[in-house]
Amino acid sequence: MSLDGKAPSPSQDPGTTSNLQALTDGASPKSSSASAIDTPALPPPPTGAVATVKDYLKQPLTASFIAGGVAGAVSRTVVSPLERLKILFQVQGPGNASYQGVGPALVKMWKEEGWRGLMRGNGTNCIRIVPYSAVQFSSYTVYKKLLADESGDMGTIRRLCAGAMAGVLTVRAVATYPLDIVRTRLSIQSASFEVLGKRDAKLPGMWATMKNMYRTEGGVIAIYRGLGPTLSGVAPYVGINFATYEAMRKFMTPEGQENPTAFGKLIAGGVSGAVAQSITYPFDVLRRRFQVNTMSGIGYKYKGLGDAITIILKAEGIRGLYKGLLPNLLKVAPSIGSSFLSYEITRDLLTGLVGGI
Secondary structure, three states, X not given: OOOOXXXXXXXXXXHHHHHHHHXXXXXXXXXXXXXXXXXXXXXOOOOOHHHHHHHHHHOHHHXXXXXXXXXXXXXXXXXXXXXXXXXXXHHOOOOOOOOOOHHHHHHHHHHHHHHHHHOOOHHHHHHHHHHHHHHHHHHHHHHHHHHOOOOOOOOHHHHHHHHHHHHHHHHOOHHHHHHXXXXXXXXXXXXXXXXXXXXXXXXXOHHHHHHHHHHHOOOHHHHOOOHXXXXXXXXXXXXHHHHHHHXXXXXXOOOOOOOOOHHHHHHHHHHHHHHHHHHHHHHHHHHHHHHOOOOOOOOOOOOOHHHHHHHXXXXXXXXXXXXXXXXXXXXXXXXXXXXXXXXXXXXXXXXXHHXXX
């Protein structure tokens, strides 16, 4: 009621009509101002270039490519000291075994070269591994869809085939291989192998090393030396790695859950890497030996793949094909585990959260 005792007309109180209607409908009366506060206006969806970029990043193939590159850089940086130590073990023969034991060898590297020695060649390795890993993960995503059955499931054989096909496709990007051989040379040139004598105070960098190899060791052939063993080992390695990871990932997933925990993913990645690298490890040793085949003071002068295997077996026995396996296995869990974990985190971020940014 108004102060003069008359009922207000709709024109006198516009909110009354809406309140009466709300009571008739069984809802509590609300003022128009309260409605405005309770239901704030949503921001308009992004348009133009921003929307285009977001949609592009959310695509499974794009997200897998970017996440694969991130995974490669993270995994190699985490285990850089062990990666360099593995290379040193692989290239030293019976007459130049200057590094003995994982612990003493790491201490030797630290005392002689400091933290730079532990990370020697990692920058070049990251430049190489980012596109390598990006192509590998994204191509595996494509092959999984192509080889999956009607229900979307994949058996062990299909996972092996998808991984192997991804590995072959990765190797086709041969432009990254020269960076791998340079990374090996950078790891060795500052090492204190007795056969190499005293090292120069100023060591050449990535481009200087590549240029010197090209000019003095045979041109293009020099920067692709060791590609044969790499081609032979990469397809089975990638296939075994992905197939084992998928199986372990399923095993580590708690009952009733769709995905394993972060720790479960690390375990799955570590086991898959250990299995794959142990089986294909001799190819990695052969690759490193060929990469230093013409290096002054440490070259082995192998004539071919068969000749290299014969010489290694005669001079060093079967253990010669597995030199450096221990530091390699020590780095597998943190390397492959962090690779798969960082891949899944980055991929999920791009496919799931980009839309909310």
